[in-house]
Amino acid sequence: MSVRVRFAPSPTGYLHIGGARTALYCYLIAKAKGGQFVLRIEDTDQERSKPEYETAMIDDIHWCGLDYHEGPDKPGDVGPYRQSERMELYKELAWKLVDEGHAYPCFLSSEQLEELTEKANTEKIAPHAYHGQFRDYDLAEAKKRIDKGEEFVIRFKNPNKKYTFKDLVRGEVTFPEDMVGDFVILRSNGMPVYNFCCVVDDWKMKMTHVIRAEEHLNNTVRQLMIYEALGAPTPEFAHCSLLVGEDRQKLSKRHGATSVSQYRDQNYLPQALMNYLCLLGWSHPEEKDIFKVDEIVEMFDLNRFIKSPALYDIAKLNFFNGQHLRLLTGDELLSYCERSIPTDHSFHGQEKEWKIRALEFFKEKVNLPSELDEHFEVLFNTEPRLNEADTEELKDILSWETTPVIQSYLKEELTKLKESGVEYPSEENFSEWTNHIKKELKVKGKPLFKGMRAALTKMTQGPDLKIVIPLTKIDLLITRFQ
Numbered sequence: 001m002s003v004r005v006r007f008a009p010s011p012t013g014y015l016h017i018g019g020a021r022t023a024l025y026c027y028l029i030a031k032a033k034g035g036q037f038v039l040r041i042e043d044t045d046q047e048r049s050k051p052e053y054e055t056a057m058i059d060d061i062h063w064c065g066l067d068y069h070e071g072p073d074k075p076g077d078v079g080p081y082r083q084s085e086r087m088e089l090y091k092e093l094a095w096k097l098v099d100e101g102h103a104y105p106c107f108l109s110s111e112q113l114e115e116l117t118e119k120a121n122t123e124k125i126a127p128h129a130y131h132g133q134f135r136d137y138d139l140a141e142a143k144k145r146i147d148k149g150e151e152f153v154i155r156f157k158n159p160n161k162k163y164t165f166k167d168l169v170r171g172e173v174t175f176p177e178d179m180v181g182d183f184v185i186l187r188s189n190g191m192p193v194y195n196f197c198c199v200v201d202d203w204k205m206k207m208t209h210v211i212r213a214e215e216h217l218n219n220t221v222r223q224l225m226i227y228e229a230l231g232a233p234t235p236e237f238a239h240c241s242l243l244v245g246e247d248r249q250k251l252s253k254r255h256g257a258t259s260v261s262q263y264r265d266q267n268y269l270p271q272a273l274m275n276y277l278c279l280l281g282w283s284h285p286e287e288k289d290i291f292k293v294d295e296i297v298e299m300f301d302l303n304r305f306i307k308s309p310a311l312y313d314i315a316k317l318n319f320f321n322g323q324h325l326r327l328l329t330g331d332e333l334l335s336y337c338e339r340s341i342p343t344d345h346s347f348h349g350q351e352k353e354w355k356i357r358a359l360e361f362f363k364e365k366v367n368l369p370s371e372l373d374e375h376f377e378v379l380f381n382t383e384p385r386l387n388e389a390d391t392e393e394l395k396d397i398l399s400w401e402t403t404p405v406i407q408s409y410l411k412e413e414l415t416k417l418k419e420s421g422v423e424y425p426s427e428e429n430f431s432e433w434t435n436h437i438k439k440e441l442k443v444k445g446k447p448l449f450k451g452m453r454a455a456l457t458k459m460t461q462g463p464d465l466k467i468v469i470p471l472t473k474i475d476l477l478i479t480r481f482q
Helices: 017-032 051-063 087-099 110-122 139-147 194-204 219-230 260-265 270-278 314-325 330-338 352-365 369-380 388-399 402-419 427-439 445-457 465-471 474-479
Strands: 004-007 036-039 103-106 153-156 163-167 171-175 184-186 209-213 236-240
Touching (some): 004 017, 004 209, 017 036, 017 051, 017 209, 017 236, 017 260, 017 270, 051 260, 087 103, 087 153, 087 184, 087 194, 087 219, 103 139, 153 219, 163 219, 163 236, 171 219, 184 194, 270 314, 330 369, 369 465, 388 402, 402 427, 427 445, 427 465
Parallel strands (some): 004 036, 209 236
Antiparallel strands (some): 103 153
């Protein structure tokens, strides 16, 4: 059978970074095995599930480049692809389990359950030990009570035996027989619980592999019981490592931005985000760090998954973004960076060729387009912002006896260029100025280079003058001499 994997988010919020990583792994294993990647929406939480969250999730998945073969907007042969549209199937199969003796109606009220839980706590035993009161209740009698309108849930009968399975990441996992009691599979309002509808869907949608986060590991014992009772084939499971923050706790909002939409709004590159997430739980066989997702399809294998928790570090993500930013072509770089530059910024008034030259130069100095503004100061501001120490150093350089000589010469040369109709100096102009100051004005070394920078940029340090000066308008350069 062809490999089939699914990503099954709940539309109760925006797509989490951890969810995006799971979707990425599902996408990669499907492509690596020549299989199918399916999107299923688990929207049985009626109060919290919102259509707008589903739409946003699908948009984010597409933005990440994780194209699926089947889903709510790409129907296949095993739909529907929203759990809310499969309710009759869940109810039918829950009652099938009841009729076959694998489950039973339970009439315990919430008050009775609370009393039993308190009693169990007092006696220091697992609360579920008391919840099997209707386990062997006569089914015909139970159905009479149901027909009269009495409230009930359907509980699954725990077979009370150990369950062992081989996890593709964690190895052999064994669950003790008393780990869970007779758990609910259908609530009193008729809604199925996660563990039940998840199994039904994976079975009916012919999933061969279930790849998900480690936090779902304990759900597996209930699901194994249900697969067994339904006589359904059990998929292979892979439980990936948790994502944790710097405090080694599960990644959450307190650690900063955790949704894909937040990074999308902050103009991160999707290929950089996917590259970074891929390495938070998987290792490249050639120990490469920077790659595009589709470059690793042929070598992607579950055997290279890492068990230990993965530390989510925003500084590393920024580094990855910078690396991918530097891989962009000129046109790609311009399209990407323009979105982060304020609409009223002088950058937008420049010619396309100038913009690409400027971005190609400054891309080595930034990880995010939002960092460009401070670097652009040297191109657009009469007096770039300086800290206190640099301000004092600038005053010192301008007081050297050689600096006014350099200023006078440069102002004269720039004025000539302006009068001849030139808007920007060239690299050749800059080289000529440097040679003239060395040979004719006899200024060399530190006084030369520090003096030229102070005169032309009003800065004490910064980018290569041979590149940045030809990107600066002559009018602005002249203004700096006043």
